[in-house]
Amino acid sequence: ASGAYPKRVKVVEVGPRDGLQNEKNVVPTPVKINLINMLSETGLQVIEATSFVSPKWVPQMADHTEVMQGINKLPGISYPVLTPNLKGFQAAVAAGAKEVSIFGAASELFTKKNINCSIEESLERFDEVMKAAREANIPVRGYVSCVLGCPYEGKISAAKVAEVSKKMYSMGCYEISLGDTIGVGTPGSMREMLAVVMKEVPVGALAVHCHDTYGQALANILVALQMGVSVVDASVAGLGGCPYAQGASGNVATEDLVYMLNGLGIHTGVDLQKLMDTGTFICNALNRRTNSKVSQASCRL
Amino acid sequence: QEPQASGLPEYIKIVEVGPRDGLQNEKVIVPTDIKIELINQLSKTGLPAIEVTSFVSSKWVPQMADHKEVMRGIERHPGVQYPVLTPNLQGFHSAIAAGATEVSVFGAASESFSKMNINCSIEESIEKFEEVTKSARNMNIPVRGYVSCALGCPYEGNVVPDKVAEVSKRLYSMGCYEISLGDTIGVGTPGSMKKMLEAVMKEIPLSALAVHCHDTYGQALANILTAIQMGVAVVDSSVAGLGGCPYAKGATGNVATEDVIYMLNGLGINTGVNLYAMMEAGNFICTALNKKTNSKVAQASFSTGTI
Numbered sequence: 001a002s003g004a005y006p007k008r009v010k011v012v013e014v015g016p017r018d019g020l021q022n023e024k025n026v027v028p029t030p031v032k033i034n035l036i037n038m039l040s041e042t043g044l045q046v047i048e049a050t051s052f053v054s055p056k057w058v059p060q061m062a063d064h065t066e067v068m069q070g071i072n073k074l075p076g077i078s079y080p081v082l083t084p085n086l087k088g089f090q091a092a093v094a095a096g097a098k099e100v101s102i103f104g105a106a107s108e109l110f111t112k113k114n115i116n117c118s119i120e121e122s123l124e125r126f127d128e129v130m131k132a133a134r135e136a137n138i139p140v141r142g143y144v145s146c147v148l149g150c151p152y153e154g155k156i157s158a159a160k161v162a163e164v165s166k167k168m169y170s171m172g173c174y175e176i177s178l179g180d181t182i183g184v185g186t187p188g189s190m191r192e193m194l195a196v197v198m199k200e201v202p203v204g205a206l207a208v209h210c211h212d213t214y215g216q217a218l219a220n221i222l223v224a225l226q227m228g229v230s231v232v233d234a235s236v237a238g239l240g241g242c243p244y245a246q247g248a249s250g251n252v253a254t255e256d257l258v259y260m261l262n263g264l265g266i267h268t269g270v271d272l273q274k275l276m277d278t279g280t281f282i283c284n285a286l287n288r289r290t291n292s293k294v295s296q297a298s299c300r301l
Numbered sequence: 302q303e304p305q306a307s308g309l310p311e312y313i314k315i316v317e318v319g320p321r322d323g324l325q326n327e328k329v330i331v332p333t334d335i336k337i338e339l340i341n342q343l344s345k346t347g348l349p350a351i352e353v354t355s356f357v358s359s360k361w362v363p364q365m366a367d368h369k370e371v372m373r374g375i376e377r378h379p380g381v382q383y384p385v386l387t388p389n390l391q392g393f394h395s396a397i398a399a400g401a402t403e404v405s406v407f408g409a410a411s412e413s414f415s416k417m418n419i420n421c422s423i424e425e426s427i428e429k430f431e432e433v434t435k436s437a438r439n440m441n442i443p444v445r446g447y448v449s450c451a452l453g454c455p456y457e458g459n460v461v462p463d464k465v466a467e468v469s470k471r472l473y474s475m476g477c478y479e480i481s482l483g484d485t486i487g488v489g490t491p492g493s494m495k496k497m498l499e500a501v502m503k504e505i506p507l508s509a510l511a512v513h514c515h516d517t518y519g520q521a522l523a524n525i526l527t528a529i530q531m532g533v534a535v536v537d538s539s540v541a542g543l544g545g546c547p548y549a550k551g552a553t554g555n556v557a558t559e560d561v562i563y564m565l566n567g568l569g570i571n572t573g574v575n576l577y578a579m580m581e582a583g584n585f586i587c588t589a590l591n592k593k594t595n596s597k598v599a600q601a602s603f604s605t606g607t608i
Contacts (some may be wrong), residue, residue, distance in 0.1 A: 090496055162571030183601070186567020191307070215560040216567070221524040222491055245604035249597060256519040263490020263520070293519030296550040297487070 006230035008267045009044065012177070012207060013039055013254060015282070016067075017048040017082060019239025020059050022250055023286060029063040031285045033070040038278040039236065042072045043269040044254075048101065051082035052092040059176030068095040080141055084115070086128040093136060101141040101177075104127045104168055106161040107150035110181075114145075123167055130172045143209065147193055148170060148185030148220075151244040158196035166200040175205050177233055180220065182244050183213025187223040194227050208230035210252050211290075213242045217252035218260055227267075232257060237279035238291025251290035255279060312533035312571045314466060314488040316481070316511060317558055321352040321386060322373075323543025326554055333367040335589045343540065344378040344581040347573040347600050348433075350497050352405065355386035356396040362445075372399040383443055388419065390432045397440065398553070404437060405445040406430040408472055410465040411454035415484075418449075427471050434476040446477030447513065450491030451497055455548040462500035470504040479509050481537055484524065486548050487517025491527040498531050511535035514556050516595075517546045522564055523555035529570075536561060541583035542595025557596035559583060 014166050016036050020027055025037075032050075039047050049071060064081065073079060073096075080099040085088040092100055093301030104122060105111045109118050133140045137201045144155075147161045165176045178196065180190075190208075197206065208224040208231075210217040221232055238253030258270050290296060307382055309491040320340050324331055336354075343351050353375060368385070376598045377383060387393040396404055408426055409415045428444075437444045438585040450457075451465045469480045482501065484494075494512075501510065512535075514521040542557030542581030562576045580599045587594045594600060 186564050188567040212599045213597065214563055215522060215557070216564055217528055218519060219526045219564055222526055224522045242601070242604075245601045248601040248604045253519070258520055260490050260520055260523055264493040265492055293517065293553060297517045297546070297549045 005225050005266055006228065006263055007224070008230065009261055010231045010259065011044060011058070011254060011268050011270055012046040012048065012231060012233045013044045013236060014048045014233050014251065015039070015236040015239045015254065017051055017061070018233075019235035019237075019251055021051065021058060022240035023060070023288075025286055026060055027285065029066050029070065029145045031282075032063065032067050034069070035236075035278065035282050035285075036071045036079075038274075038281060040072060040077055042269050042274040045076065045269065046078045046080065048177035049081055050080040051084075051086050052088035052097075053082060065091065065095045066172055068097060069094070083129055085125055086132060089129045089132055092137065097138070098142065099139050100129070100184065101143060101170070102129055102173070103143045103145065104164050106144040107146040109147050109152040109154045110150050111134060113152060119164060123171070127167075127171065128154050134172060139174050140172060141175045141177060142168035142171075142176045143179055144168065145179045145181045147178040148180040149187045149287050151182050158193040161193055162197045162200045165197050169205060175207055175231065176201055177207040177209045177271060179209035179229075180217075182242060183211035183216065183218050183250070185210070186216050186217050190220040190223045194224060194229065198227070203228040205231070207233060211250050212232050212238065212252045213244065213245055213250060215246045218256060221252070221257065222260070236275060237283050237295065239282065241285070248287075250293050253279075253290070255292040255294040259294045307531055307533050307568075309568060310532065310568060312534065312573075313529065313565055314535045315558065315561065315572050315574055316350045316352065316537045317343055317348045317496055317534060317540060318352045318513070318537050318555065319343070319540035319543045319558065321355055321365070323539040323541075325355065325362060326544035326547060327364070329590055330364055331590065333370045335586075336367070336371050339540075339582065339586050339589075340371070340375045342578075342585055344376055344381055345579040346582060347575050348381065349573060350382040350384065350444065352594050353383045353385050355388075356392035356399075356401075357386060357388050367490055369395070369399045372396070372401060387433055389429050390436060393433045393436055397442065401442075403443045403445070404433065405447060406433055406466050406472070406477070407447045407449060409449040410460050410468050411450040411457045413456035414450045414454050417456060423468060427468075427475070430472070430477050438476055442514050443480060445479045446472030447474065447481045448563065449483045449484055449485045450483040452484040452493045453486055455486050462497045466500040466504045473505050473509060478508065479511055480505055481511040481513045481535070483513035483537075484515050484521075486546060487515030487520065487554070489514070490520050490525050491523050494524045494527045495531065498528060499535070502531070507532045508534070511537060513537035515546065516554045516556045517554060522560060525556070525561065526564070536554055540579060541587050541599065543586065553595050557583075557594070558596070559596040559598040563598045
């Protein structure tokens with residue numbers, strides 16, 4: 001049954017990192033900086049700026065230090081960055097980062113394929129980051145991948161998601177973003193997973209990160225909101241395809257999310273028109289069509 | 302996932318509008334034999350209802366000029382309904398002569414839309430439909446009523462829920478067994494869907510309601526979810542998301558049946574429809590139309606080699 005919706009939702013913009021990371025064309029540093037600066041003008045409070053990962057693995061994020069140092073950092077806006085290990089964390093802080101993110105997964109096989117270790121080992125690695133972050137007073141956001149399905153394992157148990165989320169929350173992550181990495185989730189599996197996770201992590205510390213690969217993202221987000229989740233990740237213009245399904249879409253478009261939240265009377269603080277303009281900018285720069293339906297519909301050429 | 306426990310319907314009837322609403326809004330004129338093959342493939346997916354064609358003047362809708370041939374040419378599977386659009390009495394008689402056993406009439410919740418679309422007021426259109434429902438009643442032919450612009454109008458903008466309720470009530474009172482509420486330009490959100498349904502549900506029994514959501518703003522599945530959470534158990538959709546939006550160039554229109562089925566499967570709701578067979582039918586028509594599918598489920602499934 002549909003309960004009351006949250007009055008406010010915090011939109012976490014992941015386009016410049018998760019979005020661009022999954023785009024084929026390497027984006028020049030000035031374009032990345034301009035993208036983030038434009039996003040900073042839309043009312044968004046959180047913009048994931050880049051990833052301090054080795055350029056060997058993620059060439060798109062090779063300019064992480066330049067981007068971090070080059071962007072306008074507006075007061076009241078957080079610019080978290082990904083830090084896969086202590087080295088990345090230290091580089092991030094040296095470059096001026098004030099918030100970082102770490103990535104876990106609810107699937108052993110996914111963890112093995114992605115970072116060549118077990119879930120347990122990955123969390124031990126993050127312990128170092130957590131310790132350093134605590135000492136430096138840097139908040140850490142935790143991501144859990146594959147919460148509604150894994151490209152290798154298939155079905156993922158809600159209990160496993162809860163277990164990993166709880167561990168990361170106990171380690172000191174202030175927020176846990178639950179990611180439907182391959183977009184296979186539906187309102188059914190979303191509800192089931194959240195019901196179990198919410199027994200271990202307070203709903204106020206939960207976020208959802210839905211991919212729209214099967215067109216289910218907004219419906220899944222709607223259910224999450226109905227269950228009390230009030231933090232939602234999205235990517236401007238729906239940047240970022242799915243690395244596991246060639247040609248298929250990935251992240252849900254921030255424009256489409258904000259359109260829905262506006263229609264529900266939920267406050268986000270985001271200016272939809274400015275957001276669409278930003279989407280237009282980055283799509284032109286990438287020479288690609290937007291994945292946002294709101295943007296497509298509003299463009300009466 | 303127990304749908305009953307979650308308050309959702311156990312079974313949802315999918316009304317497939319691809320061959321009519323979908324093709325009508327596709328630029329390329331589809332040859333008759335392709336239309337017939339599409340419908341025949343759809344008949345094998347488990348769908349309970351497939352809107353086949355429209356008995357409208359070919360002057361207005363060239364895509365539907367072959368309505369008689371299509372009606373006569375398709376296989377009629379037992380247990381499957383094959384409704385057709387009949388904008389007036391003339392179209393109705395023509396449809397019956399061609400073998401139709403169920404028809405649909407189209408009203409609108411917006412005066413401007415009614416005027417621009419069929420060149421008369423809502424009241425005048427209701428009078429025309431009354432002629433159809435009267436004849437249909439005499440012949441024991443069920444009539445489905447559509448209400449366009451239920452969540453917004455391309456000309457008037459905002460549409461008042463009470464107006465939607467009023468027009469729905471008129472159609473229901475004249476004998477339509479089901480009222481399909483259409484978000485014609487896809488501007489609706491779960492917020493406006495809820496408000497509109499609350500108003501309509503005061504006048505029409507839930508079991509007689511259907512939602513026809515367009516995905517032009519990406520809101521269709523969220524809107525459909527809202528509707529089924531409120532107890533609506535009939536959903537219109539279009540295979541491969543056929544049919545663009547005539548009011549927003551390049552934008553999408555109908556929600557893709559595959560994506561709806563995927564969501565309902567995930568909710569443990571029975572539809573009787575085989576998703577795999579649905580994707581095959583979608584692949585057939587997209588190949589014939591030389592276009593990419595609008596179904597994300599189909600795109601993802603073909604990409605990962607599930608198909």
